[in-house]
Structures are given as C-alpha cells and as structure tokens.
Amino acid sequence: MTYHILKLRQLLPLLLFAIISAKPVAALTADREQPIHINADRMVAEEASGYSHYLGNVHITQGSLVVDADEVYIYIVEGELDKLIILGEPAKLQQLPDNSTELVYSRAKRMEYFASTDRLFLMKNAEVWQGTNRFSGEHIEYDTRNSRVSANSQGQDSGRIRAVITPKKAVNKTKAVDTLPGKEEENNEAPDNDTQADTIP
Numbered sequence: 001m002t003y004h005i006l007k008l009r010q011l012l013p014l015l016l017f018a019i020i021s022a023k024p025v026a027a028l029t030a031d032r033e034q035p036i037h038i039n040a041d042r043m044v045a046e047e048a049s050g051y052s053h054y055l056g057n058v059h060i061t062q063g064s065l066v067v068d069a070d071e072v073y074i075y076i077v078e079g080e081l082d083k084l085i086i087l088g089e090p091a092k093l094q095q096l097p098d099n100s101t102e103l104v105y106s107r108a109k110r111m112e113y114f115a116s117t118d119r120l121f122l123m124k125n126a127e128v129w130q131g132t133n134r135f136s137g138e139h140i141e142y143d144t145r146n147s148r149v150s151a152n153s154q155g156q157d158s159g160r161i162r163a164v165i166t167p168k169k170a171v172n173k174t175k176a177v178d179t180l181p182g183k184e185e186e187n188n189e190a191p192d193n194d195t196q197a198d199t200i201p
Contacts, residue, residue: 034063040072050076064096064103086111090125097130104130108140126151132166 041056052074060067069092073085086093090107097104109124122128122140129135137151137160 036060036062038072050082052076064094066094068092081115083115084111084113100130102131104128 038054039059040054043054045052054072058069058072069086069088071087075083087110090109091111092107094103094105106128108122108126112121120142126140127136140151
C-alpha cells in the first residue's frame with residue numbers, strides 16, 4: 001500500500017544530519033521539493049488529532065532520502081510536522097547531503113524528531129557514518145538548528161562511545177592507490193553487523 005503525504009514537506013530538512021563533517025552539512029536542497037512517498041503493510045490514522053501510524057515494512061522516500069523501519073509514527077499539529085518516531089530492528093535512514101558525493105547513513109532501534117526544538121534523537125545501538133568516518137553510541141542527540149552532536153552510553157558499561165575519523169588526505173591517498181592499474185577497487189562503505197538492505201546498510 002502506498003501513501004503520499006504532501007503535507008510533510010518539512011520532513012526532509014528536519015531529519016537529515018551529518019555528524020562526521022567538520023562543518024555543518026545540510027540536507028540535499030533539491031530533495032525538499034520532492035513529494036514524500038510512504039509504503040507500509042498497514043496504516044492507522046486519526047485525522048482529527050493529526051496522528052498516523054504506519055506498520056510493517058515501512059519504506060519512506062523523498063528525493064535521496066530513504067527510510068526503512070518496522071513502524072513509523074507521525075504527529076501533525078495545525079498542518080505542520082510536530083513529532084516523528086521511527087522504530088526498527090534497526091530502523092535505517094540514508095541521504096545525500098549538499099556538496100557531497102557520499103551518502104550519510106544512520107541506524108538505531110529508535111529515532112525521534114521534535115520539530116519545535118529541531119532535535120533528532122537516536123537510541124539503542126545508534127550509529128552514523130559517511131564514507132570511512134563512523135560515530136556510534138547507545139544514545140546520540142543531534143541539534144539540527146545549531147549543528148551540534150552529543151552522545152552517551154546511558155550508563156551502560158558495554159555502551160561506550162566509539163568514533164572513527166579518517167583524515168581527508170589519507171582517504172584521498174588510499175583511493176589513489178586503490179585505483180592504480182591492476183588493483184581491484186575496494187568497497188569503502190562502513191561494515192555492517194547484520195544483513196544489508198538493498199539501498200541501506
């Protein structure tokens with residue numbers, strides 16, 4: 001079943017984030033003008049309250065934005081996005097930022113976005129990566145308004161914060177060596193611990 005939610009045009013710029021970059025990376029500008037397509041096995045909506053719940057193999061696209069989840073809750077107040085909850089094992093999101101040729105990937109068991117404060121929360125086995133740069137923790141908070149990122153382990157000994165940042169020169173040098181004649185080019189995406197989806201790690 002396919003649903004077209006044109007009222008949620010704000011969804012794209014509010015969701016996208018880039019944690020690894022040294023300077024803020026905005027969502028792909030062209031995506032903002034694209035319609036949002038939502039596919040799910042089931043949908044429950046209460047028009048009066050502005051609440052909708054999508055269940056089962058939820059797939060959302062808007063331009064380069066791709067979201068795969070088990071469940072998605074959308075809350076609308078006065079015609080505007082108020083809150084978004086994405087759940088999965090894990091839920092996955094990818095998008096191509098402006099001025100970049102590399103997609104930004106993220107995944108967590110739970111993602112929450114609050115429009116009033118422009119904050120996105122990734123909870124339970126949260127990870128974000130772009131190219132060879134990777135950032136993970138049990139809880140990641142991203143302030144999209146001020147491009148600030150914070151992470152913590154939520155008091156869990158096994159949930160330490162981990163970051164892998166590859167210097168740009170080292171990345172370019174590695175790519176140059178990998179593309180020499182006779183050398184097979186390697187996959188530069190971040191490793192995955194579970195089965196990969198068609199478009200999202």
